[in-house]
Amino acid sequence: MTPLLIAIVLFGACIGSFTNVVAWRLPRQESPIWPGSHCPSCGHPVRWHDNVPVLGWLCLRGRCRDCSTTISPRYPIVEAVSGGLWLSALIPAFGNGEPTMVLITLLTGLVLISLLLPLVLIDLDHLWLPEPICRAGVICGVLATVLIAWGAGSDNPMETLLNHLIASATGLLVMEGLSALAQRLLGQPALGLGDAKLAAMAGAWLGLGGLGISMALAVFSGAAVGTLGRCTGRLGPRQPFPFGPFIAFGIWMTWLMGAPWWWQRWLALVGGA
Numbered sequence: 001m002t003p004l005l006i007a008i009v010l011f012g013a014c015i016g017s018f019t020n021v022v023a024w025r026l027p028r029q030e031s032p033i034w035p036g037s038h039c040p041s042c043g044h045p046v047r048w049h050d051n052v053p054v055l056g057w058l059c060l061r062g063r064c065r066d067c068s069t070t071i072s073p074r075y076p077i078v079e080a081v082s083g084g085l086w087l088s089a090l091i092p093a094f095g096n097g098e099p100t101m102v103l104i105t106l107l108t109g110l111v112l113i114s115l116l117l118p119l120v121l122i123d124l125d126h127l128w129l130p131e132p133i134c135r136a137g138v139i140c141g142v143l144a145t146v147l148i149a150w151g152a153g154s155d156n157p158m159e160t161l162l163n164h165l166i167a168s169a170t171g172l173l174v175m176e177g178l179s180a181l182a183q184r185l186l187g188q189p190a191l192g193l194g195d196a197k198l199a200a201m202a203g204a205w206l207g208l209g210g211l212g213i214s215m216a217l218a219v220f221s222g223a224a225v226g227t228l229g230r231c232t233g234r235l236g237p238r239q240p241f242p243f244g245p246f247i248a249f250g251i252w253m254t255w256l257m258g259a260p261w262w263w264q265r266w267l268a269l270v271g272g273a
Contacts, residue, residue: 008083009083012086023122101151175196195244213250
């Protein structure tokens with residue numbers, strides 16, 4: 001078990017390193033693949049041993065080997081967080097007893113978090129959720145739904161698929177409708193079109209029930225952070241802030257624990273109140 005955990009963390013950190021590249025280059029309309037990793041200041045290619053996740057940054061003491069320009073600590077942080085998120089994908093995987101389902105749930109979860117992380121970083125930096133990644137997320141969500149239904153031996157796989165397709169369309173249309181309504185009432189959209197596409201991705205992966213739970217988690221967490229930011233003066237009265245990270249948070253939390261688990265927690269909270 002320990003070698004598996006180590007392997008998952010290491011691969012996750014490597015994907016986190018690539019995620020850093022995607023988050024930097026995609027908004028600049030650059031290829032995330034070519035050319036290879038290089039210092040944005042001096043342009044010198046990064047040596048392979050300096051590209052080792054986390055350790056490379058530590059060995060360089062956060063500076064480029066060639067021009068001594070400071071390398072942001074965000075790079076090793078994202079790599080470490082990615083490794084931890086990959087490790088967390090084991091939570092729903094080992095909730096399934098069948099070895100086939102364990103493997104399918106783990107692999108699909110790793111794909112999901114590898115799509116969500118660059119979306120979060122880009123939205124934080126640019127208030128933009130790239131459509132190609134969201135579109136790929138919807139397609140992968142549909143394929144994951146089919147694969148999980150097949151692995152679980154579902155009696156009605158088409159019904160499950162239809163549920164997720166309807167959820168994807170619902171997420172897109174509802175979020176676009178809310179944005180248009182806010183535009184009409186407030187004079188500015190409360191949500192970006194990228195948020196609607198990310199909601200469509202949520203529906204494709206989680207189905208109707210999961211979509212509702214993930215959006216509720218996004219709204220509550222976003223409202224809490226937004227209120228705190230306005231109270232502390234970090235956010236202006238009408239200053240926009242990225243909502244995509246909160247949707248991604250809701251998607252991942254719903255994927256990890258399952259919509260029924262969250263629904264039971266809500267019922268217990270309401271009943272306790």
